[in-house]
Amino acid sequence: MSNLNKLKERFSELKKFKYINNLLQWDQQVYMPDGSIQDRSSLIELISKISHKRLISNKTKVLINKAEKINDLNLIDSAIFREAKREYEKAIKIPTDLVIEIAKTSILGHDAWKKARNKKKFTIFKPFLAKMIELQKEYADRLDIGQSRYDTLLDDYEPGATSEWISKIFNYLSKHIKEILNKLKNSAEKLDQSILKKKYDPKKQWEFSLEIIKTLGFNFNIGRQDKSTHPFTVSLSPNDVRITTRILESFLPACLFGSIHECGHALYDMGFMKAIHNTNLAGGASLGFHESQSRLWENIIGKSKEFWHYWYPKLQELFPENLKNYSEDNFYKSINSVKPSLIRVEADEVTYSLHIILRFEIENLIFNDKVEVSELPQLWNEKTETLLDLKIPDDSKGILQDVHWSGGAFGYFPTYCLGNLYAAQLYDSILKKDLVLKEKISNGNFLDLLNYLKKDVHQYGRIYHPKELIKKITGKNLNPDYYIDYLKQKYYQIHSIN
Amino acid sequence: MSNLNKLKERFSELKKFKYINNLLQWDQQVYMPDGSIQDRSSLIELISKISHKRLISNKTKVLINKAEKINDLNLIDSAIFREAKREYEKAIKIPTDLVIEIAKTSILGHDAWKKARNKKKFTIFKPFLAKMIELQKEYADRLDIGQSRYDTLLDDYEPGATSEWISKIFNYLSKHIKEILNKLKNSAEKLDQSILKKKYDPKKQWEFSLEIIKTLGFNFNIGRQDKSTHPFTVSLSPNDVRITTRILESFLPACLFGSIHECGHALYDMGFMKAIHNTNLAGGASLGFHESQSRLWENIIGKSKEFWHYWYPKLQELFPENLKNYSEDNFYKSINSVKPSLIRVEADEVTYSLHIILRFEIENLIFNDKVEVSELPQLWNEKTETLLDLKIPDDSKGILQDVHWSGGAFGYFPTYCLGNLYAAQLYDSILKKDLVLKEKISNGNFLDLLNYLKKDVHQYGRIYHPKELIKKITGKNLNPDYYIDYLKQKYYQIHSIN
Numbered sequence: 001m002s003n004l005n006k007l008k009e010r011f012s013e014l015k016k017f018k019y020i021n022n023l024l025q026w027d028q029q030v031y032m033p034d035g036s037i038q039d040r041s042s043l044i045e046l047i048s049k050i051s052h053k054r055l056i057s058n059k060t061k062v063l064i065n066k067a068e069k070i071n072d073l074n075l076i077d078s079a080i081f082r083e084a085k086r087e088y089e090k091a092i093k094i095p096t097d098l099v100i101e102i103a104k105t106s107i108l109g110h111d112a113w114k115k116a117r118n119k120k121k122f123t124i125f126k127p128f129l130a131k132m133i134e135l136q137k138e139y140a141d142r143l144d145i146g147q148s149r150y151d152t153l154l155d156d157y158e159p160g161a162t163s164e165w166i167s168k169i170f171n172y173l174s175k176h177i178k179e180i181l182n183k184l185k186n187s188a189e190k191l192d193q194s195i196l197k198k199k200y201d202p203k204k205q206w207e208f209s210l211e212i213i214k215t216l217g218f219n220f221n222i223g224r225q226d227k228s229t230h231p232f233t234v235s236l237s238p239n240d241v242r243i244t245t246r247i248l249e250s251f252l253p254a255c256l257f258g259s260i261h262e263c264g265h266a267l268y269d270m271g272f273m274k275a276i277h278n279t280n281l282a283g284g285a286s287l288g289f290h291e292s293q294s295r296l297w298e299n300i301i302g303k304s305k306e307f308w309h310y311w312y313p314k315l316q317e318l319f320p321e322n323l324k325n326y327s328e329d330n331f332y333k334s335i336n337s338v339k340p341s342l343i344r345v346e347a348d349e350v351t352y353s354l355h356i357i358l359r360f361e362i363e364n365l366i367f368n369d370k371v372e373v374s375e376l377p378q379l380w381n382e383k384t385e386t387l388l389d390l391k392i393p394d395d396s397k398g399i400l401q402d403v404h405w406s407g408g409a410f411g412y413f414p415t416y417c418l419g420n421l422y423a424a425q426l427y428d429s430i431l432k433k434d435l436v437l438k439e440k441i442s443n444g445n446f447l448d449l450l451n452y453l454k455k456d457v458h459q460y461g462r463i464y465h466p467k468e469l470i471k472k473i474t475g476k477n478l479n480p481d482y483y484i485d486y487l488k489q490k491y492y493q494i495h496s497i498n
Numbered sequence: 499m500s501n502l503n504k505l506k507e508r509f510s511e512l513k514k515f516k517y518i519n520n521l522l523q524w525d526q527q528v529y530m531p532d533g534s535i536q537d538r539s540s541l542i543e544l545i546s547k548i549s550h551k552r553l554i555s556n557k558t559k560v561l562i563n564k565a566e567k568i569n570d571l572n573l574i575d576s577a578i579f580r581e582a583k584r585e586y587e588k589a590i591k592i593p594t595d596l597v598i599e600i601a602k603t604s605i606l607g608h609d610a611w612k613k614a615r616n617k618k619k620f621t622i623f624k625p626f627l628a629k630m631i632e633l634q635k636e637y638a639d640r641l642d643i644g645q646s647r648y649d650t651l652l653d654d655y656e657p658g659a660t661s662e663w664i665s666k667i668f669n670y671l672s673k674h675i676k677e678i679l680n681k682l683k684n685s686a687e688k689l690d691q692s693i694l695k696k697k698y699d700p701k702k703q704w705e706f707s708l709e710i711i712k713t714l715g716f717n718f719n720i721g722r723q724d725k726s727t728h729p730f731t732v733s734l735s736p737n738d739v740r741i742t743t744r745i746l747e748s749f750l751p752a753c754l755f756g757s758i759h760e761c762g763h764a765l766y767d768m769g770f771m772k773a774i775h776n777t778n779l780a781g782g783a784s785l786g787f788h789e790s791q792s793r794l795w796e797n798i799i800g801k802s803k804e805f806w807h808y809w810y811p812k813l814q815e816l817f818p819e820n821l822k823n824y825s826e827d828n829f830y831k832s833i834n835s836v837k838p839s840l841i842r843v844e845a846d847e848v849t850y851s852l853h854i855i856l857r858f859e860i861e862n863l864i865f866n867d868k869v870e871v872s873e874l875p876q877l878w879n880e881k882t883e884t885l886l887d888l889k890i891p892d893d894s895k896g897i898l899q900d901v902h903w904s905g906g907a908f909g910y911f912p913t914y915c916l917g918n919l920y921a922a923q924l925y926d927s928i929l930k931k932d933l934v935l936k937e938k939i940s941n942g943n944f945l946d947l948l949n950y951l952k953k954d955v956h957q958y959g960r961i962y963h964p965k966e967l968i969k970k971i972t973g974k975n976l977n978p979d980y981y982i983d984y985l986k987q988k989y990y991q992i993h994s995i996n
Contacts, residue, residue, distance in 0.1 A: 039735035237537030
């Protein structure tokens with residue numbers, strides 16, 4: 001075997017460890033009995049340990065050094081090498097003990113977070129969060145690749161992103177969102193969501209979600225949907241992509257848009273070209289890019305006029321008791337009603353970014369040592385008042401609402417917002433290529449859109465750097481104006497604002 | 499850390515690899531999407547490879563050699579050492595490549611077997627079976643610890659068992675079964691199963707099975723039940739024991755007794771003393787012993803008068819359309835109707851052993867090179883005629899009915915029959931200790947029985963050798979007379995034979 005092939009084999013094997021780890025975690029969140037949490041933690045620890053040891057081994061180092069000398073790598077091979085080197089050089093800075101400690105704390109922290117959220121008591125989660133923050137600080141200090149600790153963490157999720165770059169984008173965005181919100185507030189159009197809060201049979205919601213994602217192109221021969229507290233997507237191989245959703249009997253959007261969102265992620269992971277299936281390139285270009293796919297399907301498509309022109313009659317038929325006398329137009333408006341709210345995953349498109357800005361600001365403070373863990377609930381509550389003008393009744397609706405911190409995912413949240421920006425810019429470029437796309441969608445043809453996304457984005461996996469990819473597709477760097485224009489056009493139309 | 503602790507740690511880690519492998523296989527059989535079969539195979543291959551390499555490493559050898567020199571090991575530690583040595587000494591004889599090849603062929607074979615069974619075509623499965631037999635022959639030849647290849651294979655499932663010992667027991671058993679069958683045939687009592695073949699709502703069957711196993715002591719905090727084609731039990735840790743069942747709408751016993759059977763296995767795996775939880779002793783004394791638990795609960799208890807005295811009113815209430823006018827006594831008789839049939843897992847207690855004897859004889863021929871793979875369906879059909887006096891309509895009801903051979907489990911079947919014998923002998927000893935046990939059962943108290951089994955069997959895991967354990971509990975070696983007496987007493991009573 002050539003040295004290059006040995007390197008590829010090595011990183012293909014490391015990817016397999018990740019898939020095994022993913023199965024252990026998927027199972028933990030979906031089917032594992034409660035009493036097994038400690039034992040599961042030790043299995044994840046074992047896999048993490050072995051995998052990390054192999055990654056940082058001398059054998060890996062030698063293979064990377066040898067591959068570095070090869071001059072004429074093709075596109076895929078040079079991307080494989082680039083990602084291998086990046087992963088290796090990050091990993092050798094982190095001692096195995098720290099990796100294990102993070103993995104362990106993540107399992108126990110997830111369990112504590114679940115309990116804390118149920119009991120609405122931050123104190124149950126606090127010691128685990130405190131420990132995780134300390135571990136992440138150590139992690140960032142050792143890695144030390146950005147201008148600041150937080151920049152270092154960001155790079156894990158969005159290669160090349162810095163807090164300065166994000167701040168600039170977020171400030172610009174926040175200014176425009178406030179402008180939009182002000183206009184909407186003053187408009188005569190009064191929208192409300194009460195129709196969505198009637199009772200919807202959970203079984204029918206489940207069936208409907210399956211029908212939708214199937215029509216969007218989710219391939220059940222290489223994927224499945226289950227239920228979990230916090231919806232997520234995970235790959236156990238490019239031929240085994242799993243999503244979860246959650247069903248709330250009295251809140252229709254939870255399952256509906258949860259499923260479409262995760263389906264968007266899954267379509268990305270199901271669409272890699274075969275040539276990269278068994279390589280370290282079988283993943284999204286970045287988390288922001290991954291989110292662009294989930295958000296494009298969930299919001300830009302899933303909350304569009306044309307989407308519901310096709311699906312609303314089916315939904316009416318399924319829930320005549322609630323929807324028989326409720327018009328398509330009113331339904332479209334109700335799922336797009338804009339109102340500042342407490343829960344990020346239930347927020348509308350306009351206010352959503354404010355939830356992210358809140359988290360981004362808090363994470364910045366945490367990693368610049370400007371806030372204590374015990375002060376976080378209070379800080380969360382204050383920022384919610386400032387940004388959303390709302391009061392937090394209890395921690396389950398405040399700081400305990402998201403799973404991310406329990407797993408040590410600091411620097412992750414901003415990618416949700418970047419995802420919106422990528423999505424708007426991508427969709428704009430597709431609409432320019434296919435002038436009748438919206439018409440197709442209103443006729444129930446979603447596969448043409450999927451094929452554009454496959455061709456432009458999915459097939460490449462991690463071959464291209466995210467900044468390179470967005471430019472390759474749209475001819476431009478990431479620009480928040482596409483998203484702002486999209487919001488203005490859509491919501492001014494709904495509210496009859498010129 | 500002492501050398502002994504290092505050895506314990508080593509084998510605790512190896513056990514964790516098994517748990518991870520078990521999760522990969524559980525998921526494959528229960529939830530994995532079809533298109534992922536090849537990828538899953540490569541994940542199982544990776545774990546098997548790493549685990550095997552560690553087992554046969556020089557490090558393991560050194561630890562075993564050092565531990566061998568310690569004189570004053572306590573009961574648990576000496577059993578840990580005994581099992582570690584046994585596993586190591588077997589493993590070093592098997593090259594890693596062969597282990598991988600078997601694991602791989604097992605995954606692909608399982609898939610082919612499923613397809614073949616669905617399409618009723620042995621030829622789909624044939625090449626995989628042929629390959630697996632070759633691999634198992636090589637495996638046995640390399641291991642070479644018994645008088646014959648087949649003895650070597652048997653030792654993996656029932657330490658100390660030989661085909662001579664089993665032949666003797668089976669001949670004795672078969673003679674008595676024929677005698678019993680003859681008497682039953684001539685009795686006036688006509689039993690039929692038609693009541694069990696009415697339609698029973700699958701959802702209600704599922705709920706009922708959950709209620710039963712919960713009452714028998716299945717702890718859902720450390721276990722769960724799912725559905726699969728072929729019911730099985732698997733441990734992902736001593737705190738995560740999973741069973742599966744299958745539901746046939748028009749055959750009530752499938753789910754009912756399937757669940758109770760697997761629950762019996764699970765209760766064993768849930769009952770190990772804490773001191774052996776993280777050791778290589780967290781398993782059954784042998785497969786025969788494991789089967790003794792599943793069969794004791796499924797047959798001796800689950801098909802007893804006293805069991806149904808408690809459960810039948812509840813079953814009637816659940817399915818009044820079928821059972822309202824059907825008496826408890828008739829139901830008891832119908833689940834115990836004796837009639838030679840084609841499918842092993844649906845066989846009655848009296849003819850069951852004949853199915854095992856059939857498989858035992860065929861496996862003996864296979865591993866003594868006395869039959870070709872292409873001749874197996876024919877041989878199966880002929881033996882079915884000889885032993886059960888029945889014709890096989892297609893291979894799905896003949897040679898394709900069992901999953902075992904697809905995974906290379908040759909020498910496994912006899913343990914089912916040994917399980918019946920252990921069970922009868924164990925139950926006899928418990929009844930002598932607790933004269934009102936049957937009364938307790940008829941009142942719905944199953945936990946006293948569970949506690950006897952925990953105390954006598956479960957808690958010890960693999961601390962004792964099976965032959966040693968049966969003697970420790972009952973004061974005697976394994977003796978088929980207990981089972982024969984049990985059958986005679988029960989079935990002569992049902993058929994009013996003196």
